[in-house]
Amino acid sequence: MSGDKTQGRSGAAAGEDFTPRRLYGRSKGKALRPGQARLIDELLPKLLLDLSAPAPHDARALFDSRVRETRLEIGFGGGEHLIATAARNPDVGFIGCEPFVNGMARLLARIAAEGLGNIRLRQGDAIEVVDWLPDASLARVYLFYPDPWPKRRHRKRRLVSPDNLAKLARVMTPGAQLRFATDIDDYAGWTLARLAASPDFDxxxxxxxDWLSPWDGWTQTKYEAKAMAAGRKPVYLTFARR
Ligand SMILES: C[S@@+](CC[C@H](N)C(=O)[O-])C[C@H]1O[C@@H](n2cnc3c(N)ncnc32)[C@H](O)[C@@H]1O
Structure with missing residues (x-):
């Protein structure tokens, strides 16, 4: 199977999940290996959320009956944090969103290898999932190393924005945490300013x-390892839904 075909199926040709580069950065990368392509074809459809159907009244219904709460990871990249956290918390349901097909393929390989049953996926924009979910359905949201969009004229593309914070606030339960990490000082300041201005978060x-140390049980992501190797210092910020 050629890489181009594989990418096409996960991108524009598939119709549903095409994520324009101009909006979300990369959605395509290296050609998938045959095993990865098989996971995208066979395992991914079983785990994808169907946003064309109405959302359940209780997001826990997306998972099996052991699940006591639901969390969202936005832009899981290679999935290092999502896999480790889901494996440690079998009674929590995780929704992972990532447009980048290679990251999705890596995550699927780990889900299959570890036999995890508590992850549901969206290959595309996390905000579409947020818009779909019922009110007060998430106990925690993870946003680690979002694309920094460093050019001034591109900053409006940053995921941390007043609109997206209001959308997240709607779907988070009172007291739910928003955990945010970045290695870009300007994005840390940007985020603090927007969260301070939000009526919905403390x-x-x-x-x-504290903000220089990760959370207990933190699993380092590939992106973070590269940032630290390049000499950048991450900050870890925790906000609580009022
Ligand atoms: C810099 S990478 C960090 C990945 C990962 N969180 C980590 O720490 O390794 C940012 C990721 O966010 C994803 N992303 C960008 N916009 C997104 C969106 N609207 N919804 C979901 N994921 C998004 C990108 O595809 C990319 O994989």
């Missing part, structure tokens, strides 16, 4: 030491 008072 910044959990953290000492400087």
């Amino acid at each position: 910044w959990r008072a953290q000492s400087a030491q």
